[in-house]
Amino acid sequence: MPFERSHDIDYLCGLLEESGLQLTSELREAIELTPWAVEFRYVDPFDATPLNRAQALATVETVRGWAADTIAAARPGPLKPRTGD
Numbered sequence: 001m002p003f004e005r006s007h008d009i010d011y012l013c014g015l016l017e018e019s020g021l022q023l024t025s026e027l028r029e030a031i032e033l034t035p036w037a038v039e040f041r042y043v044d045p046f047d048a049t050p051l052n053r054a055q056a057l058a059t060v061e062t063v064r065g066w067a068a069d070t071i072a073a074a075r076p077g078p079l080k081p082r083t084g085d
C-alpha cells in the first residue's frame with residue numbers, strides 16, 4: 001500500500017483502517033498525540049502545549065502492544081536468521 005511519510009497520526013490510523021485493520025478506541029486515542037509528534041521534532045518544545053505524560057505513555061504502550069500482536073499474527077511462522085547467501 002503506497003503511503004506518504006507523515007507525523008499525522010490520524011492519517012496513519014486511516015491507512016491502517018483502509019488496509020482492513022480494526023482500531024480500538026484506545027488505539028484511536030493516539031491521534032491526540034499528533035501535535036507533539038510534530039512540535040517536539042520541529043518546534044521549540046518549550047512553546048508546546050503541556051502533555052499529560054502518564055496518559056501519553058499509556059497510549060503509546062497500548063499502541064506498541066497492538067502493533068506487536070498484529071505483526072506476530074500476520075507472520076506465517078517464526079523468522080529464521082539469514083545464513084549468508
